[in-house]
Amino acid sequence: MKLFPSLSKKPASTAEFEREAVQHLGALLAVATRMTRNGTEAEDLVQDTLVKAMRAREQFESGTNMRAWLLRILTNTFINRYRRGGLEKAVLEGPDADPLADGWVSASTMSAMRDPESTALRPVLEAEIRRALDELPEEFRLAVVLADVEEMSYREIADIMGCPIGTVMSRLHRGRRILKGRLYEHALDMGIVSPEAVVGSGDAPVSLAAFRAKKAVTR
Amino acid sequence: MTAPCRRRNSPLLEPFADGELPTDKTVEVETHLDECECCRESVELSRALKLSLQRAVRSDAEPSTEFAERVTRALSAERERQEERERQPERGRPLAWRFIVPVAAAAGVTLVWGALDQQGKGTHPDGRISANMATSTPGVTASLDQMVDELVSHHVQSRDPDVVEPSQINKLEPEVGVPVRVPSLQQYGLRWEGASVIPVRQLNQRAASLRYSYDGHRVTLYVYNSAQFPLRATLEPRVVRNMPVYVGSRRGYSIAAVEKRGVGYAVATDLDDRESAELVASIH
């Protein structure tokens, strides 16, 4: 008598599995590189992931999304092995002024910021985004990569990171807030947008220039 | 330029952009976006950031030819190992602790095979004898290994439960340090028998042990503080029902663990490891 009769199905052969898994090498390496921030470690992580996946290939239901399955193994391996003591604690928090959230940035500026095509600066922007991502505290970085790059659901991320959904949402929010701030500064530096007069409420700094000067000091 | 909308900091906007809102809230946000340029741009910026992140991350790491070849070699080697293992008779097979082997090998440790094989001394095809695993396996691997061993030993032993009435089970919580509930496993035909607190000496910790029976088999469910029990570090990760499950086997028993909100759940059974994994993944 079997508890789970559906488990009796035959797993894919190793050769089939190998063929399919190798197709995801690029996607896995991209994510591993952002997780480890180290090319060699990223390669080791991907190799470990694929070997583990091959050992556990009966667990993979053919016809479902192999890339997502491999990414889960990769993320678990990263959390368990490379960060066995748990993810580093995010200390970065504080009432740092946020021009985007605080409403100092107009709709037209936000519109200009999200239009990298018109600037012909896309590679520069991508490099900037990678740098900003690498500087995020690890818990935020992992949440952002899983949600935005891998498009996992809050539920999946909560399961994989071993935390409640509310924590996932807060990590995402804080991580993205930092990234948007960096994007905004980058857009200012590149002259894609121009500094605006502050429209916000009374307790905000007087001008954006003052805000940026303040940020430069606290950095 | 108009004053910024107060709702641009609404906790609904990000989940909306992520497609995570229920229908009624989605309609609420969409209605507001129709009339508010500021919030609309804020959502568009979130979506643009998502696309930029995807491009930035994916365009960065193109696998080198050498790396692709290295991976292919590693997978071929693994395939040969698996095929070799399938050809071997049951007796000579290493017990499923092979999952620790890469860790042990990396630490320069003597590999241990089938120490508790029913045949007595398990002899691996390459001749290593593993009767003295406690002394030959140093450090962290040994203690984690013994922790799993302890859980299996508890599973095998018969003992009278401290608590029989399911509603009384929260009495165990002070000793275990995490919430303890009786998961409903009747759907699989499992019958509740009772619960106890057991010491796990390797860790100087306590776990709740919940007993069930199933068609003459015994099923033990351990509930513990997952921060104190590094169980998943010793087991092999798999994905079952879209969640990570950590699986291994020992002395013919399989063990499978999940972690939810700081609480660890591990089942020990004499069923096969895939059934144990399914079972533990079904706990809500």
Ligand SMILES: [Zn+2]
């Ligand atoms: Zn609005």
